[in-house]
Amino acid sequence: MEYNFSEIEKKWRTYWRDNKTYNVKEDSDKEKYYVLDMFPYPSGSGLHVGHPLGYIASDIYARYKRLKGYNVLHPMGYDSFGLPTEQYAILTGIHPEVATKDNTERYRKQLDQLGFSYDWSREVQTSDPNYYKWTQWIFKQLFNSFYCGSENKAMPISHLISFFEKQGNINSQAVCDENTTSFTASDWNSFNETEKENVLQKYRLAFLSDTWVNWCEGLGTVLANDEIKDGLSERGGYPVEQKLMKQWSLRITAYADRLISGLETLDWTDSIKEIQKNWIGKSNGVSVHFNLENSDKTIEVFTTRPDTIFGVNFIVLAPEHDLIDEITSEDQKQKVVDYVNKTKLKSERERQADKSISGVFTGSYAIHPFTKEKVQIWTGEYVLATYGSGAVMAVPCGDQRDWDFATHFGLDIINIFENIDVSEKANQEKDVIIVNSDFLNGLKSKKAIDVAIHKIEELGIGRAKTNYRLRDAIFSRQRYWGEPFPVYYKYDTPFILDDDKHVTLPQVNKYLPTSKGDPPLARARKEDWNVFEGDRMETNVMPGWAGSSWYFLRYMDPKNDGEFCAKEKSDYWGQVDLYIGGAEHAVGHLLYSRFWTKFLFDRGLIGFDEPFKKMINQGMILGRSSFVYRIKDTNTYVSFDKKKGYKTTRLHVDINFVDNDILDLDAFKNWRAEYADADFILNDEGKYICGHEIEKMSKSKYNVQTPEKLVGKFGADTLRLYEMFLGPIEQFKPWDTKGINGVHNFLRKFWRLTHDSDNNFVVSEESPTKQSYKTLHKTIKKVEEEIERYSFNTVVSSFMICVNELTEQKCNSREIISNFTILLSPYAPHITEEIWQKLGNDTSVTFAEFPSFIESYLVEDEVNYPVSFNGKMRFKMSLPVEMTKDQIEDEVMKHEKTAHYLDGKSPKKIIVVPKRIINIVI
C-alpha cells in the first residue's frame, strides 16, 4: 500500500503520547488561547460519527492557534456523575464507579483514535473525590454568601449578620425570599441559633426551602417532569403527586438581571441568547393591591399593563393561592374545594398541556382601587402560583387569556379602547387610544403605562416591580451517583462542614431509596461516612449540572490540592476563548455555569464574570437509513426501482449491509433467521437497490455509523477531513459515506505528490516556479481567513485545489511541500507528521510556524474581465491591471464580439469596476 495510514497513524499516536507533545504550561511570554469542548457524559454506548464533529473542529482550531504562536489550553475530561450509570447500577448491582471507569476508558480509546491534541495530563472527572471536594467547596461559599442589592454582587454572609446585629433587616438591600418577615436589631439579638439560621436561610445563595416536587410514593423518589406520563410514573406506573419537600436551592434569581445584560458581551448565536433571555423572562410592570369587600386583607396582582386597569372585570387567583380558603363564600365552598383538590393532583406538565378553560367563582369580591366598584374573585388553573403574586387582574378586552376565560363563563367585557371591536377577540395592540378610563382617557398605552404607575405609587396602592420567569434552581436530587453535600444537621438545622472537611460518597447496600422513602444515601450507616457530624448527614446529592458548572476552571489547575484553582492560573488562562458544543444545553449548563462564574467573580476568586467568550454550536449529524421492501404477506423483497405495482412494507435494514444503496444479499440473509430464505426481485443489473431516508442516528434505525469502522477503512485523517468537508459546522446535515472516498483520494494524491512509484519519499530542491508560489500563497491566504471565521468546510476544498494544482504543475519542491504540510497539519495531523519527519525535521509539526502569506505572489499583470451586456455575462477579455477606466472602455468597444451583442445599437452607459467587471447597458 502506498499511503499506509494505519501504520502511520499508530506510529504518531504513540509518539505524541510518549513525548507528551500536547502538554502545556503557563508561559507569560506567549499569548494564551483556550479552546474547549463541551464536557461529555461517558455513556455506555460509546461514540458515533456525530459526536466527534465538534471535537474535530475544536482540535483543528487549537492546532491552528498553536501554529500561530499561541500557548493553547485544550483539555478534555468527563462529566461522569449521572443517571444512566446509576440506573445501570440499580439493574446490575455493579458499583457506578466501576461502570464509569469502563465507560471512560472506552471513550478515551475512541477519542485517541481520532488524533486529538488534548493535554490529557489535565483530565478531570466530576465523580473523582479530588474533583468533587472542590464542587462541595464552592457550595460552601454559596452557602456562606448572600446577594447585596446595593453593591449588586454576592458578599460574605458575615457582613449581613453584622448588619442585622446593628439594624435588623428593615433597611437591608439584601436579596431574600418573598415571605421574609421584618425584624429589628434587638429582635435579631434575641433569636436563638436555630431562629437565626432560619432567617439566614432566606438570604443565603445556597439554602434549604420547601419546594413543590413530583413525589412518587410507589418509587419513593422525586421524578423529573419527563419521567411522568399521564399522572403516573413512566417506570412502574405509580401515581405521582405534588408534594412540598425540603430541598436545597441556589438563588440564581438574584443574578437574573446580570445574566441578561452579560449576554451582550458574548459572541454566541442570537438564538441561544434569545433562549436564555426568554427563559429568564424579565418583565417590567407594577404590583397593585386590591382591597377586599369583606376582609382587611388585600390581593396583590402583578401586571405589565397598568394602562388597562379600568378594563378590569374580575380577578383570578391561582388554585394554590393562600387567600382562597379565607375568602371563599359558604355557598361556593364545596365547588372551590373540589376544584382546588382536582388541580393539585395534576403535575405541572399536565396542567400546562391542558388548554381547556376551567375555574370557579369564590363568591367574594374585591374593590377596584379607582372605580371602587365590586370585582368578582375567581380561581383558575391558568394563573400560576409560582409566577408574580399568583394572582392576576383580568382585563378581558386587552388580554386573550382573560378574554377566553370571560367568554367561557359569560362574564362582562368592558371595552376601554377607542374604535376597537373586542367582541371577537381581545386587543393586544399598544398603539391605540384609551377611553372610559378616567385620568388615562385619550392617552396611548405607552404613555398611559407611565401615568398609571405614577398614580398607583402616589396613592400607595402598589409599586413598580420587575418580575422574572426564572425560578431558583433546585439543587437536591434523591439519588446516589452525584456529589454528596458537605452538610450535616443538628436539631434539623443545616450546618456546613469546615473548609478542610469534605464528604466522599459512602458505600450503600443498594442504590435505591429506603423503605421510608429517604434517598439512597440514607442507607449508609454512621460508620460508612468518612465525615459524620451532628445528628445526621445530608442524604440528598447534587444535580448533574453541579460539577459541570465550573469544570473549565479546574482544567487550569487540575492537580491543586489546596485550592479549587489558583488565582494566578485563572488569571493567565482566563475565559474560554472558543467553546464548541451542542445547543441543547441553552438553559441548563450554559446558564448555570454563567451563574457560578459570576458568583466566583463577585467573591474575588476569579477575575472574569463570563465563562465562555465565543461559542459555536455544532449541528447534529443525521443518519441515512436504508430500507428493503417486503411484498405484503410474502418473504420476497423487491428492489427499490422495481417496487412499483407491488404492495410492500418498508423495513429498516442495517446500513452495514448496504454499499451505495446496493444490498449485500448474503449479509442480509445471515442477519436474522426470518431473512434466511428470503427471495429477491432484483433490478435489470441483477442488483438489489435499497431505498433511503435521512433520520436521527439511532440503534433502532440501524443507521449508526461508528468512527472505528471508518478509521479502520480510511484512517483518522480522512475521517477528520471528511467530517469537516460535509458542510458548515453549525448546520444539521445527513451523514453519507459516499463522499468519503473523495477526501481519502485527496490524501493519497498528496502522498503521491511526495513519493515516487516505488513509494520512496522524493522532493525537489529546485526553487519553485512563480506559478507554484502563487498556488501556495493563495492557499495560505484562504486557509487562514477561512479558519479564522470558523468556515472549516471550505478549507478542505482549498487543500484539494492546492494539491490538484501542484500535481498539474508537477511541483514537489521542498519549500512548497513544507509549507503546505504545515497548513494541512491541523486537519490531518498524522500524515503531516510523517511527511514533516521525512522532510528532515526532528520535532513535531505541532511546533512549526504557520507560513506567512506574501501578497506579491498573487499579483497579476492582467485581469480577466467578464464583459456583461445588460447584466448578462457574454464573454471575457484579459486586460492589463493598470489600465484606466477610459482605456478599458475603449478596448471593450474595439472587441470583435462587442458589435455582435450591441446589435447595431449604441450603448447608453458603460460601467467599469476596475479589477472586477464591465457592464454595457444598451
Place this chain on the structure above:
RNA sequence: GCCCGGAUGGUGGAAUUGGUAGACACGUUGGACUUAAAAUCCAAUGGACAGUAAUGUCCGUGCGGGUUCAAGUCCCGCUCCGGGUACCA
C-alpha cells in the same frame, strides 16, 4: 401562536462587501490501462432548444413583486421545512 434559522444541479455544498451562479467533492456517462476486476488516469456533466461542428439562443438560486447598470445576496408580501418556546399576567 410567538421567537430564531433555512430553502442553490441527481447528492453534500461554494459564491466573505450587490459584480463571471454551481468552486470542491460525490454520483453518473464515455474512454485509457487490465485476461478480468479493483485501483488509477483522461474527458463530459444545471435544464431546454438550434446546429455536422466550433458555437449560439432562452430559462435557471422555494414562490410573487420591487430597488439597481447589475440581486442567490438588499427591500416588501407569501409558501414550505427545521429548531426553540408557551396559559409568565
